[in-house]
Amino acid sequence: MSQEKAWNLITSQEGLNLWLGESSIILHPGQKYITKTGSGEIRVVKPLQQLRLTWQKEEWKRPSTVQVRIISKASNKTTISFHQENLPHENVREEMKVNWETVLNGIREML
Numbered sequence: 168m169s170q171e172k173a174w175n176l177i178t179s180q181e182g183l184n185l186w187l188g189e190s191s192i193i194l195h196p197g198q199k200y201i202t203k204t205g206s207g208e209i210r211v212v213k214p215l216q217q218l219r220l221t222w223q224k225e226e227w228k229r230p231s232t233v234q235v236r237i238i239s240k241a242s243n244k245t246t247i248s249f250h251q252e253n254l255p256h257e258n259v260r261e262e263m264k265v266n267w268e269t270v271l272n273g274i275r276e277m278l
Contacts, residue, residue: 168243168245168278169239169242169243169245170215170216170237170238170239170245171215172245173237173245173247174214174215174216174237176274176277176278177218177235177237177247177274178194178218181277182274182277185270185273185274185277186235186249186270186273186274187200187202187204187222188202188203188204188205189202189203190202190203192209193209194209194212194218195209195212196209196210196211196212197209204224205222205223205224205225205227206222206223207220207221207222207223207230207233208220208221210232215237216236216237217234217235217236217237218233218234218235219232219233219234219235220232220233221233222251227255227259228255229253229255230253231251231252231253231254231263232251232252232253233249233250233251234248234249234250234251234252235247235248235249235250236248236250247271247274249267249270249271251263251267
């Protein structure tokens with residue numbers, strides 16, 4: 168898919184519900200949000216390229232940082248990348264790795 172289509176998919180309400188949790192989120196730097204899975208703040212919005220936000224589950228002591236990148240490889244070939252840092256420990260890192268793999272599979276199904 169094109170970079171534009173990937174961006175539109177990730178930032179659509181259906182896409183946001185898939186990877187961030189059900190909520191109505193405004194993708195604007197400084198905007199705070201709460202979903203069924205956690206809360207945080209939008210930090211960076213670079214249309215067609217990148218989202219960066221904090222995200223914290225209720226049971227975590229501090230927020231993590233999630234970065235979503237849309238990387239155009241060639242015409243109609245795009246990589247959607249999720250990177251999460253500042254997770255509390257190895258078990259949570261493994262849990263979130265499985266989560267992001269599930270999200271990517273859900274994105275494939277949406278196509």
